[in-house]
């Protein structure tokens with residue numbers, strides 16, 4: 001079976017068992033503060049497990065793109081070194097939301113593996129949870145008994161909390177699990193050592209392929225377990241591992257999921273991929289590098305396609321690090337000194353066509369972003385290499401710590417090391433300090449192993465302990481800067497449906513259903529969830545509402561922000577109300593909301609106008625909408641011209657004047673909406689029911705959860721204030737509307753008024769400024785001309801003053817010229833007409849003394865005179881300094897009164 005057939009067989013199997021097939025969620029997580037990237041198929045269902053959102057279907061199945069590169073599940077360092085971990089991988093999953101439980105999950109997984117995929121039963125091992133006394137959790141005998149129907153008891157293994165109790169993160173839904181492992185070793189090896197002892201022992205041929213989690217608990221912040229409202233099934237099967245097992249390979253990279261990519265890399269690098277290379281082999285590093293690239297390009301591309309550009313913080317930084325890891329490998333081991341990684345994008349996009357179309361439809365954009373990142377990293381790498389080489393050349397950089405030298409070098413044999421180092425350099429310079437190695441990593445992206453390798457080439461060692469210390473110090477610094485302590489929810493009312501009323505009203509009577517305390521940077525805050533709320537929670541670029549919660553006793557609690565968290569709308573407040581159980585009135589700050597509405601609706605009009613003017617390739621890449629302005633990032637490869645901007649602006653304003661009424665449709669089935677031609681954004685997770693915002697059916701139709709004006713006329717006026725580049729292939733427009741736009745225009749016209757007055761009210765200001773500029777240029781030319789005339793007159797005058805001393809034609813004079821250029825001019829002219837010239841000119845330029853020395857070449861060559869030395873000596877008289885070439889030099893100074901002394905002194909050089 002090909003990978004494509006294997007994936008399809010999974011989905012078909014579960015569809016036949018009553019599961020609805022749903023699309024993968026984006027790989028970038030937007031509304032869960034505990035997670036940056038989707039790390040398991042169940043993430044998109046977290047709110048359902050926690051009872052915060054109702055399930056739309058009782059059973060679903062899908063293939064989810066996942067990334068395990070940060071937080072609790074982080075495999076990054078293994079990737080490429082071994083053959084079965086990945087950054088991005090597909091997780092095939094089936095779910096029951098309060099529907100079937102252990103029995104069906106186990107029956108079906110066995111049926112699929114042995115009947116559909118026809119895996120050899122003898123090679124399968126299953127596990128069950130052995131219980132945990134500390135947690136008060138019993139042994140999962142039910143699972144054991146269920147497996148016993150199918151599996152030989154010797155193949156049913158108990159597992160501890162680490163392996164058999166699955167948790168999504170530090171907090172969140174969790175439960176006991178049952179894993180299925182496959183032993184792909186040859187028969188003789190299997191006879192010698194039973195697979196049972198190799199399960200969960202990091203053996204690369206005995207690997208977990210499927211995990212069935214029986215979700216029953218919520219892990220709270222205080223570490224305790226709380227029972228979930230219902231029991232669920234969450235399963236995840238690693239697609240790439242499944243394919244490997246079914247295709248009878250010993251490495252995930254040998255399957256048709258990775259081979260096309262690896263062969264492409266091998267061909268372009270002119271090397272062969274040796275799947276069997278072992279550490280220490282000549283081609284080991286090359287094989288690792290090819291695997292790293294074939295793997296990392298997937299994570300990078302899908303993250304970018306899902307809206308996460310590489311950047312310097314948070315999720316963007318994780319992506320940048322993965323990208324740099326890949327570039328470093330291709331640079332270091334495959335000889336790609338120019339960008340290459342980006343060339344893998346078209347291949348990958350083709351491979352995932354029909355599975356995850358997000359990449360195919362944006363492949364040019366994704367490739368361009370990666371190319372730019374490669375370019376900038378290669379520059380950094382080069383700077384780092386220079387910095388590294390300097391460290392060895394310039395002893396100032398070397399600061400060996402004598403204590404460290406006494407033996408803290410990892411795995412080093414002191415004697416041998418000392419010997420090899422002695423040959424290279426003196427004993428003092430043998431260790432690259434930990435802090436320098438850290439600087440290389442932190443600033444130039446050099447991982448420690450690269451620094452070690454480069455140091456070794458020079459016969460040096462790296463102080464790894466010092467490096468580790470520097471790394472830890474930085475980690476704890478950044479932890480301290482960002483540490484947020486979030487308490488558990490205190491539940492007042494069990495209410496699993498939070499109603500958002502803010503599309504229809506900005507004041508709602510409500511109750512607090514839960515709250516919690518949050519300590520960020522030492523400051524205490526509270527977060528409140530209401531049963532109903534008009535407060536819009538930040539999303540889709542629109543800021544969260546602010547406003548007030550007003551209580552019957554008159555107490556007013558200010559809401560400083562509103563954010564979404566999974567299914568919840570969370571209000572940020574500084575304190576809790578006295579009477580938290582009372583009904584309250586939640587009131588949104590209306591003025592702010594209205595301005596925000598204007599900016600949000602204007603964003604839709606802008607987006608539609610841009611597609612008309614620039615083309616349909618324009619896709620939203622980011623957006624910010626608040627009460628002050630709107631910011632719109634979009635994919636486009638060229639600067640938007642003034643003319644295009646003017647046309648875009650004109651279209652938007654025309655649509656505003658048309659006063660088009662808002663058409664808001666809630667609960668439109670997703671497919672219906674897409675068929676009607678709405679603009680959907682990449683990287684957004686849409687439910688199967690969506691909200692469609694339309695301003696004129698033929699103009700703007702977008703999937704959107706934000707708040708809008710009732711009719712476009714409310715926007716008043718739209719004005720673009722800037723257009724700029726934010727990243728490769730991404731441009732940004734900033735614009736304002738309504739009162740802000742009015743103020744802006746008023747400012748501009750005030751400025752024009754002031755200019756008019758300054759120019760004495762001309763009919764046409766730009767004409768009159770133009771003629772001012774022209775006149776200015778003409779005057780400048782005239783001045784230059786008259787200086788020139790003056791200096792050639794001066795030249796003749798000066799030539800008369802020659803004094804012949806010892807065969808030198810000496811002139812030392814004070815001249816009146818307005819600038820250094822004019823003096824230089826005279827000096828050069830004199831040199832042409834006077835031979836054996838030694839000229840010293842002094843001038844007072846706007847109160848500052850200036851000295852110029854000019855020598856004929858023969859005086860420099862034959863008499864050893866040097867204008868630079870002379871001018872420096874003379875400059876002492878004017879309290880200044882200078883220099884230049886041997887035949888021409890100048891100096892400036894502070895003391896004009898020294899000019900005569902300097903001229904006098906000049907003569908002494910003729911002797």
Ligand code: SER
Nearest residue numbers: 040042211234235236
């Ligand atoms: N959530 C479980 C896992 O990630 C099963 O899907 O392994």
